[in-house]
Amino acid sequence: MTSAVPLQLPPAAAHLADRPLSRDDAAAVTALMAACELHDVGEVLIEEADIVGDWQRPAFDLATQSVGVLDGDRLVAYAEVYKGRWADAAVAPTHRGLGLGTALSRWTRAVGARDGGTVVGQPVPGDSAGERLLSALGYRTLWTSWVLELPAGQAIEPQPVPEGYAVREPRDEDDLRATWTVNEDAFLEWSERERSTFEEWTATVSRRPGYEPWQLRLMVDASDTVVGMAFVVVSSGCAYVDKLAVRRDERGRGLARALLVDAFEVARTHGGERSELSTxxxxxxxxxxxxxxxxxxxxxxxxxxxxxxxxxxAPA
Incomplete structure (x- = not known):
């Protein structure tokens, strides 16, 4: 049985308490991350369904791979590590300067080591206090990500679906499995990670809270074979394209752009007045x-x- 890694709270935070998280903490983690995002980047990107989806992946164990820091009943910091490699951590703006970020960094590295990892990393807003902290702690930058927006009311550049192709919703599990394969094959061309299992993939797609089939856009060829996909979620008037992929041998035909435009258009009919994605x-x-x-x-x-x-x- 895997044992939990203790969090060593700094002296300035001795009045706080810590414990592993449970699924009942999803709303509190969402509120914490939302406060951090609003402070650091000026907008809230997270929603509770993101947390729930991640936490229901079969390989993730909240009891041994997460920790929360509480000030009374309020969650003021947290961290998690997935598969000994992928970390997330946040400290409430009201509780920064106490050494919690450093303590969580040590904890994530210890959990990664325990779970067989060799590298542990996490996304951090550019030019933020978190970035300065990780730089000072000896972390290095592996890649840069951008969040992009199509503002409300802005016209979407038209992109017709090429002749011989069509976009539709999934009909059954066979469609979902074909879509998972296209998505994973495309992302593993550049992402240094192991292939997600079908169960891990569906945890954040078709089993994500609130999922409806219209959110998953399948590009199919004349034989009805899935050759591309997009997954979009709508929250608070914003459509977020979470996944976009086209099979390698089908690229260069404008399929990705057609899928993207289709996802934006469909999302607008479901309340997504503005659109976002990250790359x-x-x-x-x-x-x-x-x-x-x-x-x-x-x-x-x-x-x-x-x-x-x-x-x-054990290997991560």
Whole structure:
């Protein structure tokens, strides 16, 4: 049985308490991250369904891979590490300067080492206090990400679906599995991670709270084979394109752009008056999004640190 890694609170935070998180904490983590995003980048990007989806992935264990810091009943900081590699952490603006960020950094690296990881990293807003902290702690930047927006009322650059192709919703599990394969194959061309299982993928797509089939846009060829996909969510009037992929041998035909425009248009019929997505420097896709009129609204960087895996740890 995997044992929990204790969080060593700094002296300035000795009045606070810590414990592993549970699924009942999803709303509190969402509120914490929203406060941090509003403070650091000027807008809220997170919603509770994002947290719930991530936490229901089969390989994630809240009891041993998460920690929360509380001031009374209020969650003021948290961290988690997925598969010994992928961390997230946040400290409320009201509780910064106490050393909590440093303590959470040490904790995430210890959890990564315990779970067999060799590198632990997380996304941080550019030019933020969190970025300055991780730089001072010896982390290095692996890639840059951009959040882009198509403002409300702005016309979407038209992109007809090429002849012989069509966009539709998924009909059954076979469609979902075909879409998962296209998505994972495309992302693994540049993402240094292991393939997500179908169950991990559906946790944040078709099993994500509030999911409806219209959110998953399938590009199919004349034989009805899935060759591309987009996944869009709508929250607080914003449509967020969370996934976009086209099979390698089908690229160069305008399918990705057609999927993107379709996702925006469908989302607007479901209340998404403005549209957002994120991309990073590993994909080379920034130009695609700028061509449909999107504008960069915030910059994030993935900071990572090497860790020495625990000799007795199972591979992450």
């Amino acid at each position: 990073d420097s590993r994909t080379g896709a920034l130009g695609l999004y700028e061509k449909v009129g999107m504008q960069v609204t915030s910059v994030w960087r993935h900071w990572a640190a090497d860790v020495a895996p625990d000799p007795g740890a």
